[in-house]
Amino acid sequence: MGENQQAITEDQWQRAALIWDYHQMHHALRPVDVAIGLGSHDLGVATHSAELYHAGLFPTLVFTGGNSPTTAQVFPRGEAVHFREHAITLGVPTEAILLEPNAANTGQNITLSRDILTTAGITPTTILLVSKPYMERRSYATARKLWPDVQILCASEPLELDDYVKSIGNEKLVLDMLVGDLQRVIEYPKRGFAIEQEVPEDVHGAYESLIRDGFTSRLIVS
Structure with missing residues (x-):
């Protein structure tokens, strides 16, 4: 890089x-309404999101993220697009995934994902944010600020x-x-x-x- x-x-x-x-927030995971996989350079976010979907923790998964200077070469069609494709190869049904392909920062990851869910007729009360391991706390703090009326849990690959x-x-x-x-x-x-x-x-x-x-x-x- x-x-x-x-x-x-x-x-x-x-x-x-x-x-x-x-x-890392060290949250005890439980079933939630929706998961949001936060785009980044780390495809492990998509892998872990798929694992948690198969574990039955949520019925709907949003992948969010456009491109950044550090991901454009790795994910030329955008972070969320590549994450979605990877999750599908891991057995997540296409219909379970919503795509938010424009976010350029964590705040937009949250607000634009909320917009995508609203358009889909989904109003969650509990959300699981799936991120890089060292991004859990920042994503939690951002979501609590921008989406205060939902309960936020965080997860990342257990590395x-x-x-x-x-x-x-x-x-x-x-x-x-x-x-x-x-x-x-x-x-x-x-x-x-x-x-x-x-x-x-x-x-x-x-x-x-x-x-x-x-x-x-x-x-x-x-």
Whole structure:
């Protein structure tokens, strides 16, 4: 994906693991009205969405996402389109999937998915957000802000940090993304994009330390 590889020290790895765990909501899953698979570079979102559908957790699945600079080459027809195609190959019925192909950020993932569901005559009271493992908390905070009248649960592939890094193939990029998503968890409530989330002191310290160490390619510029 263009980022240079970088050797990760054991101390940096431990700090990243703290942030990795914080990003996940650890929700106990139960049946919901609808699931929303959030588009990204990670096809594992579609795989896990299909697994949860087959487990009987929801009857309707929305895939949402257009393209971004990091996904255009991998998913040239758009994230949601490719996710839908992948889920169908895994046995999810075509009629169970709704497609939202335009969202360019997490806020749009939520609001445009809500619009698609409304058009389909579906008014859910419980929703399962399926995302990358390190995006659970940010997607939860965003949905709580933009769709406050529904109950939100979060899920992602049950991977440890080292397994996820192996699946992506670039340690530095993953740590950059962990840091970037935590910055958004911290900053987006101030911009009205999300509800505020408490960040434990050790997690915040790990975040600041990794920034000092140069894991900054996914930071937003204020």
